[in-house]
Amino acid sequence: MEERKINEQEGLLLIQQMISTAKKEQKDDGKGWIVWGWMLFIASVLTIFNLRFNWFEDTFLFWNVFGLISLVIGLWETIRFFFFKRTERVKTYTGDLFRKLNVGFFICLMFIIVAINVGSRQVFDKLGYFDGSFVRIGFALLINLYSFWILIYGSALNFKPSVIGAYISWAFGFVALFVATFEQVMMLHAIAVLIGYIIPGHLANKDFRKLHREDKTGV
Numbered sequence: 001m002e003e004r005k006i007n008e009q010e011g012l013l014l015i016q017q018m019i020s021t022a023k024k025e026q027k028d029d030g031k032g033w034i035v036w037g038w039m040l041f042i043a044s045v046l047t048i049f050n051l052r053f054n055w056f057e058d059t060f061l062f063w064n065v066f067g068l069i070s071l072v073i074g075l076w077e078t079i080r081f082f083f084f085k086r087t088e089r090v091k092t093y094t095g096d097l098f099r100k101l102n103v104g105f106f107i108c109l110m111f112i113i114v115a116i117n118v119g120s121r122q123v124f125d126k127l128g129y130f131d132g133s134f135v136r137i138g139f140a141l142l143i144n145l146y147s148f149w150i151l152i153y154g155s156a157l158n159f160k161p162s163v164i165g166a167y168i169s170w171a172f173g174f175v176a177l178f179v180a181t182f183e184q185v186m187m188l189h190a191i192a193v194l195i196g197y198i199i200p201g202h203l204a205n206k207d208f209r210k211l212h213r214e215d216k217t218g219v
Contacts, residue, residue, distance in 0.1 A: 028157060030204030037197025039066060044190035051183045059182070097156065105149050112141050136176070136185045143173035143192045150196045161200040169196035 043066040050056055058064070116138030147170040154162025172192040176185050 028153075028159075028204050029208040030201040030206075033197045033201030034205065037193050037201055039069065040193045041190050041198060044186045044193065048183055048186045048190070051186070098153075101149070101152060105145070108145055109142070112138060112145060136179070136182055139185050139189050140173050140176035143169060143176055143189060146192065146196055147173060150200070154200070159200065159204060161203045162196075165196040165200045168192075 043062045046062040047059070050062065051059065116135055119134045119138070147166045150162050150169060151166035154160065154164075154166060169192040172188045172195075176188045176192075179185055179188065
């Protein structure tokens with residue numbers, strides 16, 4: 001069969017479709033950053049209130065709740081991936097890269113969380129009382145991990161708010177290494193998440209919705 005030659009109008013349409021696909025590949029709806037950012041922010045703020053007003057004896061109650069919610073979300077996403085049929089999205093290099101990086105990020109995240117708990121238990125066994133210094137350093141390391149992942153995301157998608165947010169979050173992470181109390185660490189953690197996750201997430205979502213409106217209107 002002979003290949004059909006496309007005319008000028010069809011060629012322009014094809015180019016427009018290719019450009020639109022490339023633009024969408026370089027955009028993220030920001031929903032993941034918004035959801036996880038607000039969850040982390042709320043857990044930090046509620047922990048601060050708990051430390052100040054002694055609502056509950058367990059200092060890490062709200063972080064335990066956060067962990068439980070995270071497990072439920074993770075379980076649901078796993079079930080949905082394996083048992084519910086979804087429309088297959090076009091596989092792109094950027095999407096594949098982020099899927100692999102997400103796996104690496106969560107492995108590192110779990111590693112730090114386990115290290116915090118194991119290290120705190122060992123310190124408690126030696127001293128006979130809880131020393132919060134290991135936990136403070138652990139949360140500073142978490143801020144460091146967030147910042148690194150935010151920088152990768154922002155650089156890969158050429159999204160400046162995330163790049164800027166990453167460096168600012170890193171600054172708060174360094175400060176968190178030297179503060180005296182867990183409450184201060186929680187304040188720095190909340191601000192770092194606000195600047196690195198929540199604000200860039202909402203900006204990304206705004207750009208994403210604007211792009212889709214342009215696709216629908218053809219503007």
